[in-house]
Structures are given as structure tokens and as C-alpha cells.
Amino acid sequence: MSSRDSGAPPPERSPQDHHSEPEVLSGSSWNSDTTVPPRRPLFVRRPSLRWAFPAVVLVLAVAIGGVSRFLTAADASPALPPRTAAELLVDLQTAVPQPLSGTVVQKSDLGLPNFSTAGSQGSSDFTSMLTGTHTLRVWYGGEDKQRVALVGSLGESDVVRNGNDVWTWSSQKNQATHTRLTDEDLKKVQPSGSPLPSTPQEAADQALAAISPTTEVTTDGTAKVAGRAAYELVLKPKDKASRIGQVRLAIDSEKKMPLRVRLYARDASKPAFEVGFTQVSFSAPDPAQFTFTPPPGATVTEQPVAATEHPAIKDRLSVVGSGWTQVGILSGLDSVESSDDRAKSMLGMLPKVSGSWGSGRLLESDLLCAVLTDDGRLVFGAVDPERLYQAAAR
Numbered sequence: 001m002s003s004r005d006s007g008a009p010p011p012e013r014s015p016q017d018h019h020s021e022p023e024v025l026s027g028s029s030w031n032s033d034t035t036v037p038p039r040r041p042l043f044v045r046r047p048s049l050r051w052a053f054p055a056v057v058l059v060l061a062v063a064i065g066g067v068s069r070f071l072t073a074a075d076a077s078p079a080l081p082p083r084t085a086a087e088l089l090v091d092l093q094t095a096v097p098q099p100l101s102g103t104v105v106q107k108s109d110l111g112l113p114n115f116s117t118a119g120s121q122g123s124s125d126f127t128s129m130l131t132g133t134h135t136l137r138v139w140y141g142g143e144d145k146q147r148v149a150l151v152g153s154l155g156e157s158d159v160v161r162n163g164n165d166v167w168t169w170s171s172q173k174n175q176a177t178h179t180r181l182t183d184e185d186l187k188k189v190q191p192s193g194s195p196l197p198s199t200p201q202e203a204a205d206q207a208l209a210a211i212s213p214t215t216e217v218t219t220d221g222t223a224k225v226a227g228r229a230a231y232e233l234v235l236k237p238k239d240k241a242s243r244i245g246q247v248r249l250a251i252d253s254e255k256k257m258p259l260r261v262r263l264y265a266r267d268a269s270k271p272a273f274e275v276g277f278t279q280v281s282f283s284a285p286d287p288a289q290f291t292f293t294p295p296p297g298a299t300v301t302e303q304p305v306a307a308t309e310h311p312a313i314k315d316r317l318s319v320v321g322s323g324w325t326q327v328g329i330l331s332g333l334d335s336v337e338s339s340d341d342r343a344k345s346m347l348g349m350l351p352k353v354s355g356s357w358g359s360g361r362l363l364e365s366d367l368l369c370a371v372l373t374d375d376g377r378l379v380f381g382a383v384d385p386e387r388l389y390q391a392a393a394r
Contacts, residue, residue, distance in 0.1 A: 078229035095256035102280035203261035214323030237324035265366035327381035357392035
């Protein structure tokens with residue numbers, strides 16, 4: 001089995017290898033030399049598509065910015081014409097979204113406690129996706145037609161958008177919610193943080209958003225993903241204080257879209273987070289995939305957009321630092337003592353910490369750390385706890 005199939009970063013290549021020396025591109029030279037139009041995410045994200053997470057887990061998921069041992073064939077790396085890092089970045093950010101359907105496997109091994117009451121492996125509850133391995137089916141029929149289904153051993157959960165209608169569905173609970181988007185709602189659509197990325201495109205969008213002078217961008221040969229030839233692009237933080245070691249993107253050589261994204265913790269040999277296609281078709285999906293009708297007996301809730309929007313969050317969020325080591329501070333949360341019994345039970349799983357900044361509970365994973373302070377602040381980032389304490393004391 002090759003290093004690409006095992007999940008470990010491949011060994012360094014010699015100048016005699018297929019692509020010669022890895023080509024390096026700093027974020028600063030890239031940004032100053034080339035203008036790239038903004039990339040529209042594959043799935044148009046709406047507040048109504050956000051799944052409910054406990055506060056600590058939600059902000060951590062957003063900070064990841066978001067999986068899996070993939071069933072890719074152990075083929076030799078395909079021979080492709082060389083492309084530079086700059087060319088691959090242009091490919092990613094200018095590729096035209098195309099209709100597709102496929103199977104995505106996601107794996108999270110972040111070292112987090114299992115907060116989900118639904119378990120993780122095999123669960124069809126979206127809240128289980130912080131840990132374990134999960135299989136999703138995805139369909140993309142255009143900017144106003146998307147569907148993602150989390151398939152578990154106990155059922156299926158779906159998010160479906162068809163024009164102005166957005167449905168969420170849980171077969172296990174036999175419950176559906178419906179949101180009708182007005183034309184005014186559609187004008188307000190902005191890319192926003194959601195739980196862990198459910199497609200390689202979402203994960204790539206979040207990784208590319210981090211490119212700056214603090215990032216080293218390189219190419220690293222080729223790979224085969226879901227039976228398709230792909231180039232490998234690698235993003236590495238220059239600041240060693242970041243808990244993120246590297247992000248590896250496998251980019252389809254023909255369609256120019258990401259087929260797989262792997263996120264490695266600092267000094268790690270296997271991905272902490274991975275999401276990628278195991279099967280993909282670039283044919284237009286059957287329109288029936290975007291038509292949802294609740295089955296007889298299902299509980300249906302009409303949910304207006306306003307009921308799920310939280311515009312005040314951005315006013316309560318401040319950022320200390322920049323780049324891969326920035327720390328976010330979200331204020332105005334409920335104190336630990338005022339939390340409900342379930343939240344208190346979850347927080348009780350976390351160690352108590354204190355310092356000149358105050359006291360609270362520490363959530364620490366291989367990639368991210370967060371402190372929920374007793375005075376109602378959430379301090380989080382892809383850094384060691386000491387950086388969080390310094391930011392909290394400011």
C-alpha cells in the first residue's frame with residue numbers, strides 16, 4: 001500500500017522523481033501577483049441548514065474552518081503534466097461548479113470527547129460527525145438545487161434545497177422542518193460557518209480562506225481518488241505555534257475541483273480530519289432527488305428564516321492575532337452555573353483550569369483548544385492552551 005492510501009504524508013521526492021522538487025509558493029507572493037475571483041461554495045449555506053451543536057462544539061467546528069479512511073484503489077500515482085502551485089490555486093478558485101452526485105466518506109479523529117447522545121460510528125445524527133467515520137451521499141444540481149444525506153445503520157438524515165424551499169429530515173425521529181426562502185432572504189446569503197465540512201469542496205473553501213503571507217503552498221505529485229487522477233496541493237502554516245501541521249488537497253486533473261481534503265495535526269503522520277469522494281459522477285442528478293415530501297405520520301415544523309439567524313454573534317466575537325494562530329473570543333454566553341443539566345454534564349467531562357484571566361473548563365484536541373470561562377466567554381483557536389490564556393487575559 002502506498003503512503004497516499006495509508007493516510008500518511010508521502011516521503012520527500014528527489015530531483016529525479018516524476019515532478020522534481022516540490023514547487024513552493026508563499027501566500028504573500030501569490031496574493032500580490034495574482035488576483036483570483038472569489039470561489040462560491042458548492043452548497044449554498046443558509047442558517048436553516050445549521051445543525052444544532054452544544055456551544056463549545058459549534059464554535060470549534062467553525063474554527064476548523066471542519067474525515068476518513070478512504071476506499072481508494074492502491075494504484076500507482078498517475079502520470080500527469082506538471083502544474084505549479086499557483087496554477088492549481090487558479091484551477092480551484094476559478095473552476096465552474098458542475099452537476100454531480102457521489103458518495104463521500106468523512107472521518108474525524110480530533111481527540112475530542114464524544115458529546116453526542118447518538119453515538120458516532122454508524123449514527124445518522126449530524127451531531128455525531130465530530131467523531132468517527134461517516135458516509136454521506138451528495139447531489140448538486142445547480143446553485144439552487146443541493147442535497148446531502150448522512151446515511152447510518154439506524155436511518156438517514158437529509159438537508160435538501162430546491163429553489164426557495166429548504167427541508168431537513170430525520171428518518172430515525174420521523175421529523176422534518178421546512179423553511180421557505182423569500183427573494184429578500186436569498187439576497188442575504190453569505191458563506192458562513194457550518195459544522196464540519198460534508199464535502200471536499202466545503203473543506204477546500206475553508207482551507208483556501210486561510211491562505212495569506214503566513215502560509216507555505218507547495219505541490220506534491222499526484223494521487224488517484226475515487227478512480228480519478230488528481231494533483232496534490234499542500235498548505236502549511238509558517239508559524240510553528242499552530243496546532244495544524246498541513247492541509248492536503250487532491251484536485252481533479254480534469255474538472256479542477258477538490259476530490260479529497262486531509263487535515264493533519266502538528267507532527268502527525270495520519271489525518272485528524274479527512275473528507276473525500278469514494279465514488280463520483282459528473283452527470284446531472286435526477287431532478288427527483290431535490291423533491292422532498294414528508295411521509296405520512298411525520299412531524300413537520302414550519303421554521304421561518306428569522307428563527308435560526310443570530311446576527312448578534314458577530315458583534316460579540318473578537319479576534320486576537322492573525323493567520324493560523326489567531327484566537328477567537330466569543331462573549332455573552334451563559335455561565336456554567338446557569339447552564340441546563342445536560343450542558344453541565346457535558347462541561348463536567350472537561351478539566352477545570354484557572355489563571356490571572358479567571359477560571360473555566362478546557363476542551364483540548366489534537367487540532368484545537370477552547371476554554372469556556374466561568375464569566376461566559378468562549379476562547380478558542382488552533383493553538384496550545386497557553387495562547388488562549390494570554391488572549392483571555394487581554
